[in-house]
Amino acid sequence: MDTTTCALEAGPGRGHGERGGIAVFLAVCTVALLAIAGLVLDGGGKLSATERADALALEAARAGGQALDAAAAITGTAIRVDPVAARAAAAAYLQHAGVHGTVTVSDDDTQLTVTVTSTYTTRFLPVIGINSMDVTGHGTAALLHGVDQPE
Template sequence: MRPPRRRGERGAAATSFVVGMTVVLLACAGLVVDGGGALNARMRLADEVEQAARAGAQMIDEGQLRQNGVVRLNQVAAEQRAVAYLRERGHPNPRAAAGLTSIVVTSDDQVEPTLLSLIAVPPFDIHATATAEAETR
């Protein structure tokens, strides 16, 4: 009578390699998908902040322009218009600071990762700032 045949442990190494490579490939796919989504969200935020700055820069003080021919912003109206523009587009915390002839608009947002959330990667913080000058042409 022969003793029972022992099974080899060769499959354990292959299994751990496949599991490890799966995790690495998921992380790479997450960087591509979530990184691309974050870049897209950053560009969209930058576009909207630029448009808000342009909207604010249109709020020229007409009294100064008619009396003195000087192009100046109605600072309060410019800030309010820029902030309202971004709030209409779903940005909860826009900021605007108007000077005599220009306005600076800033907004922040977060992008939730989809694939990278599986390995506990926190949301990406994105930020955009734009400046626009008041002009008449």
């Protein structure tokens, strides 16, 4: 048995050329798995940041949609939203939340649109040079909801 074992170990091309090959393979696989984990975790983080931006944009639009035209409401002529006050209320909400965004009112003063821009700071992807990702959220509110005369 010793003869067979020695013959297999000493056979031509066996054992000497592949020394350390498994270590290189494991190193490459480890780097690849870490890169995939980084993409998954930072991708999920970006999705979470996008959901937050959308929520903030929707809440800012809602806050703007509640800015009634006080003069028309008090006199009883109409219940409507003041576009200037709506824009200011939505901008104030964004400022209080600590995010940057734009607030626009449609030409016919019936819709308020808020766009929030933010940045997600990556945790794993800086290894490959991606330090941050841009995030955008959108929200819209109807400034008139079928009520044009007080009851």
